[in-house]
Amino acid sequence: MLDTLARKFGICKNSRKFQGFxxxxxxxxxxxxxxxxxxxxxxxxxxxxxxxxxxxDAQKRMVTTLCDIQAWAHISSGxxxxxxxxRKSNLNKRLRRNWDLTKDLLISYILxxxxxxxxxxxxxxxxIDRIDISCLSLEFGKNVVIHGDYKSDNIIETNTGDLVVIxxxxxxxxxxxxxLAAVLDRSDWNSRKLVLKxxxxxxxxxxxxxxxxxxxxxxxxxxxxxxxxINNLEELFSRGFPxxxxxxxxIPRVSLLKEELQTxxxxx
Numbered sequence: 001m002l003d004t005l006a007r008k009f010g011i012c013k014n015s016r017k018f019q020g021f022x023x024x025x026x027x028x029x030x031x032x033x034x035x036x037x038x039x040x041x042x043x044x045x046x047x048x049x050x051x052x053x054x055x056x057d058a059q060k061r062m063v064t065t066l067c068d069i070q071a072w073a074h075i076s077s078g079x080x081x082x083x084x085x086x087r088k089s090n091l092n093k094r095l096r097r098n099w100d101l102t103k104d105l106l107i108s109y110i111l112x113x114x115x116x117x118x119x120x121x122x123x124x125x126x127x128i129d130r131i132d133i134s135c136l137s138l139e140f141g142k143n144v145v146i147h148g149d150y151k152s153d154n155i156i157e158t159n160t161g162d163l164v165v166i167x168x169x170x171x172x173x174x175x176x177x178x179x180l181a182a183v184l185d186r187s188d189w190n191s192r193k194l195v196l197k198x199x200x201x202x203x204x205x206x207x208x209x210x211x212x213x214x215x216x217x218x219x220x221x222x223x224x225x226x227x228x229x230i231n232n233l234e235e236l237f238s239r240g241f242p243x244x245x246x247x248x249x250x251i252p253r254v255s256l257l258k259e260e261l262q263t264x265x266x267x268x
Contacts, residue, residue, distance in 0.1 A: 043152040043163070056191055062155060062183050063199040065163045070144040070176055071206035091133050095227060098234040099128050105237040106254070109246055116254050124254075127261040128230075133223040136175055142210050146172045150179040176203075176210060177217075181224035185256065189218075189263070196221060222264055229257045 043062070049055055103121060134140060147154075148170025156164040180199065184192045196217045203210055212220070233253050 043155040067202040071208040102233040150182045177220040177224035181228045
């Protein structure tokens with residue numbers, strides 16, 4: 001698939017050939033190390049701005065680029081049912097398994113911080129048993145190419161205003177909400193709805209229609225954010241990290257997870 005994406009969107013596998021390349025409005029680049037050959041800056045500076053309008057504008061541009069890729073590269077679920085990563089039967093089990101791994105390690109850190117309590121962990125533990133994230137499976141709705149790490153750190157804004165997407169090592173297939181969660185997990189729900197509406201308007205103008213209302217998209221996004229956050233926590237613990245990073249990396253994700261589960265229950 002990457003070879004086909006390369007021909008369609010102008011990816012260059014060979015970094016030496018990338019010098020002087022003029023990207024189109026939505027250009028995907030296969031290798032993170034090609035960043036040095038693109039004349040521009042990471043989009044991170046806009047996303048981490050204190051200006052809400054500037055952040056929303058950057059997120060809308062990210063999802064517009066995502067739409068261009070998804071609209072071209074979507075394939076039918078029947079063709080990709082052999083992909084194991086997002087099978088319906090695996091997702092809820094995977095969510096529980098990753099949380100159980102995280103929970104045991106998280107408890108050992110509780111005494112080191114007063115910002116996470118056993119009550120928080122118990123709430124998350126009970127809430128996970130009551131949610132169903134099968135809407136994130138291959139068997140649910142339309143499926144697209146998933147970047148796998150679609151964040152501003154992996155998007156370059158060129159000096160001509162184009163966006164170049166890099167680091168496709170985690171590419172897979174599944175519903176579009178996985179990449180949208182990476183774009184919107186740090187935003188409040190008012191901002192999320194604005195960007196989601198922009199996404200639906202943009203994708204519906206293409207030949208690919210996700211056939212989803214805004215309310216449905218909000219629920220799917222919430223599931224994707226919960227799924228992504230627990231996976232991120234499990235990955236952080238499995239890789240190991242300095243204890244001083246606990247407050248900076250772990251606590252915000254636990255707080256986000258609790259908040260999303262609370263709103264999930266309220267919406268249900």
